Amino acid sequence: MAKIVVDVMLKPEILDPQGKAVAAALPRLGFNFAKDVRQGKRFEIEVDGDPTPAQLADVEKAAEKLLSNPVIENFTVRVEK
Amino acid sequence: MAKIVVDVMLKPEILDPQGKAVAAALPRLGFNFAKDVRQGKRFEIEVDGDPTPAQLADVEKAAEKLLSNPVIENFTVRVEK
Numbered sequence: 001m002a003k004i005v006v007d008v009m010l011k012p013e014i015l016d017p018q019g020k021a022v023a024a025a026l027p028r029l030g031f032n033f034a035k036d037v038r039q040g041k042r043f044e045i046e047v048d049g050d051p052t053p054a055q056l057a058d059v060e061k062a063a064e065k066l067l068s069n070p071v072i073e074n075f076t077v078r079v080e081k
Numbered sequence: 082m083a084k085i086v087v088d089v090m091l092k093p094e095i096l097d098p099q100g101k102a103v104a105a106a107l108p109r110l111g112f113n114f115a116k117d118v119r120q121g122k123r124f125e126i127e128v129d130g131d132p133t134p135a136q137l138a139d140v141e142k143a144a145e146k147l148l149s150n151p152v153i154e155n156f157t158v159r160v161e162k
Contacts, residue, residue, distance in 0.1 A: 001116070007123050008123075009123065009125065019124075019125075022124065022147065022148070025147055026143060026147065029143065029146055029147060031139050031140075031142070031143045031147075033126070033128050033132075033136045033139050033140065033143075034126050034127065034128065035082070035127040035128060035129055036126075036127040037124060037125070037126050037127070038124070038125045039122060039123070039124050039125075040122070040123045040124075040125070041120060041121070041122065041123060042088050042089075042090065042120070042121045042122060042123040043100075043103065043118060043119070043120050043121075044090065044100075044118070044119045044120075044121070045114070045115050045117075045118050046115065046116040046117040046118070047114050047115065047116060048116060051114070055114045058112050058114050059112075059114065061112070062107055062110065062112045062114075065110055066103065066106055066107065066110060066112075067103065
Protein backbone atom coordinates (compact mmCIF):
# COMPACT_ATOMS: atom_id res chain seq x y z
CA MET A 1 0.00 0.00 0.00
CA ALA A 2 1.53 3.30 -1.11
CA LYS A 3 0.48 6.91 -0.76
CA ILE A 4 0.45 9.33 -3.68
CA VAL A 5 0.46 12.95 -2.55
CA VAL A 6 -0.99 15.71 -4.74
CA ASP A 7 -0.21 19.23 -3.59
CA VAL A 8 -2.30 22.00 -5.12
CA MET A 9 -1.22 25.63 -4.69
CA LEU A 10 -2.45 28.87 -6.23
CA LYS A 11 -0.16 30.11 -9.01
CA PRO A 12 2.38 32.66 -7.69
CA GLU A 13 0.77 35.53 -9.60
CA ILE A 14 -2.66 34.84 -8.05
CA LEU A 15 -3.58 36.72 -4.85
CA ASP A 16 -3.95 34.30 -1.91
CA PRO A 17 -6.32 35.89 0.64
CA GLN A 18 -6.15 32.90 3.00
CA GLY A 19 -2.37 33.03 3.02
CA LYS A 20 -2.47 36.78 3.59
CA ALA A 21 -4.85 36.30 6.54
CA VAL A 22 -2.48 33.77 8.13
CA ALA A 23 0.52 36.01 7.47
CA ALA A 24 -1.29 38.89 9.20
CA ALA A 25 -2.35 36.77 12.19
CA LEU A 26 1.08 35.35 12.97
CA PRO A 27 2.63 38.58 14.37
CA ARG A 28 -0.48 39.11 16.54
CA LEU A 29 0.34 35.76 18.16
CA GLY A 30 3.98 36.79 18.59
CA PHE A 31 5.41 34.89 15.62
CA ASN A 32 7.64 37.01 13.38
CA PHE A 33 9.40 34.42 11.23
CA ALA A 34 7.20 34.66 8.09
CA LYS A 35 7.99 36.90 5.10
CA ASP A 36 4.98 35.43 3.27
CA VAL A 37 2.47 32.59 3.69
CA ARG A 38 0.53 30.76 0.99
CA GLN A 39 -2.17 28.19 1.66
CA GLY A 40 -3.15 25.28 -0.59
CA LYS A 41 -4.61 21.80 -0.60
CA ARG A 42 -2.99 18.45 0.05
CA PHE A 43 -4.51 15.18 -1.16
CA GLU A 44 -3.30 11.82 0.09
CA ILE A 45 -4.38 9.06 -2.30
CA GLU A 46 -4.04 5.46 -1.12
CA VAL A 47 -3.37 2.86 -3.83
CA ASP A 48 -2.78 -0.89 -3.70
CA GLY A 49 0.88 -1.89 -3.92
CA ASP A 50 3.50 0.34 -5.55
CA PRO A 51 1.99 2.81 -8.03
CA THR A 52 2.60 1.95 -11.69
CA PRO A 53 3.60 4.63 -14.24
CA ALA A 54 0.11 4.27 -15.75
CA GLN A 55 -1.48 4.98 -12.35
CA LEU A 56 0.74 8.01 -11.86
CA ALA A 57 -0.27 9.29 -15.30
CA ASP A 58 -3.91 8.82 -14.27
CA VAL A 59 -3.31 10.72 -11.03
CA GLU A 60 -1.89 13.61 -13.09
CA LYS A 61 -5.04 13.63 -15.26
CA ALA A 62 -7.29 13.44 -12.17
CA ALA A 63 -5.33 16.28 -10.55
CA GLU A 64 -5.89 18.40 -13.64
CA LYS A 65 -9.61 17.52 -14.04
CA LEU A 66 -10.83 17.23 -10.45
CA LEU A 67 -8.33 18.18 -7.76
CA SER A 68 -7.16 21.52 -9.14
CA ASN A 69 -8.28 24.41 -11.32
CA PRO A 70 -5.48 24.63 -13.90
CA VAL A 71 -6.41 28.24 -14.72
CA ILE A 72 -5.33 29.52 -11.28
CA GLU A 73 -3.60 26.58 -9.61
CA ASN A 74 -0.44 24.48 -10.03
CA PHE A 75 -0.14 20.92 -8.71
CA THR A 76 2.61 18.44 -8.02
CA VAL A 77 2.31 14.66 -7.76
CA ARG A 78 4.74 12.52 -5.75
CA VAL A 79 4.83 9.12 -4.08
CA GLU A 80 5.36 8.98 -0.33
CA LYS A 81 6.43 5.70 1.31
CA MET B 82 15.18 32.50 1.09
CA ALA B 83 13.82 29.14 2.21
CA LYS B 84 10.36 27.63 2.30
CA ILE B 85 8.97 25.87 5.37
CA VAL B 86 6.05 23.59 4.52
CA VAL B 87 3.40 22.73 7.09
CA ASP B 88 1.05 19.93 6.10
CA VAL B 89 -2.14 19.60 8.12
CA MET B 90 -4.26 16.46 7.80
CA LEU B 91 -7.27 15.17 9.73
CA LYS B 92 -6.32 12.44 12.21
CA PRO B 93 -6.84 8.95 10.70
CA GLU B 94 -9.74 8.19 13.03
CA ILE B 95 -11.64 11.34 11.99
CA LEU B 96 -14.14 11.04 9.11
CA ASP B 97 -13.01 13.10 6.10
CA PRO B 98 -16.11 14.05 4.08
CA GLN B 99 -14.11 16.04 1.50
CA GLY B 100 -11.81 13.09 0.91
CA LYS B 101 -14.80 10.76 0.63
CA ALA B 102 -16.40 13.10 -1.94
CA VAL B 103 -13.22 13.05 -4.06
CA ALA B 104 -12.90 9.28 -3.72
CA ALA B 105 -16.52 8.91 -4.93
CA ALA B 106 -16.05 11.30 -7.86
CA LEU B 107 -12.91 9.69 -9.27
CA PRO B 108 -14.60 6.52 -10.66
CA ARG B 109 -17.32 8.67 -12.28
CA LEU B 110 -14.51 10.36 -14.24
CA GLY B 111 -13.04 6.97 -15.16
CA PHE B 112 -10.25 6.91 -12.59
CA ASN B 113 -10.09 3.69 -10.57
CA PHE B 114 -6.66 3.88 -8.90
CA ALA B 115 -7.75 5.16 -5.47
CA LYS B 116 -8.49 2.90 -2.48
CA ASP B 117 -9.01 5.99 -0.31
CA VAL B 118 -8.51 9.76 -0.55
CA ARG B 119 -7.93 12.21 2.30
CA GLN B 120 -7.79 15.98 1.87
CA GLY B 121 -5.87 18.44 4.03
CA LYS B 122 -4.17 21.81 4.02
CA ARG B 123 -0.69 22.81 2.88
CA PHE B 124 0.99 25.99 4.09
CA GLU B 125 4.12 27.37 2.42
CA ILE B 126 5.91 29.80 4.73
CA GLU B 127 8.67 31.96 3.25
CA VAL B 128 11.48 32.94 5.63
CA ASP B 129 14.66 34.95 5.13
CA GLY B 130 17.78 32.81 4.71
CA ASP B 131 18.01 29.26 6.07
CA PRO B 132 15.56 28.62 8.93
CA THR B 133 17.17 28.46 12.38
CA PRO B 134 16.17 25.78 14.95
CA ALA B 135 14.46 28.54 16.95
CA GLN B 136 12.40 29.53 13.89
CA LEU B 137 11.42 25.91 13.28
CA ALA B 138 10.35 25.61 16.92
CA ASP B 139 8.24 28.74 16.44
CA VAL B 140 6.67 27.28 13.29
CA GLU B 141 5.71 24.19 15.31
CA LYS B 142 4.04 26.40 17.92
CA ALA B 143 2.26 28.44 15.23
CA ALA B 144 1.11 25.23 13.53
CA GLU B 145 -0.37 24.07 16.83
CA LYS B 146 -1.99 27.41 17.72
CA LEU B 147 -3.11 28.77 14.36
CA LEU B 148 -2.66 26.45 11.38
CA SER B 149 -4.25 23.32 12.81
CA ASN B 150 -6.80 22.13 15.34
CA PRO B 151 -4.77 19.67 17.46
CA VAL B 152 -7.98 17.96 18.67
CA ILE B 153 -8.80 16.57 15.20
CA GLU B 154 -5.73 17.30 13.08
CA ASN B 155 -2.08 16.24 12.85
CA PHE B 156 0.60 18.41 11.26
CA THR B 157 4.13 18.00 9.96
CA VAL B 158 6.76 20.70 9.47
CA ARG B 159 9.61 20.41 6.97
CA VAL B 160 11.98 22.67 5.06
CA GLU B 161 11.84 22.63 1.27
CA LYS B 162 14.75 24.10 -0.74
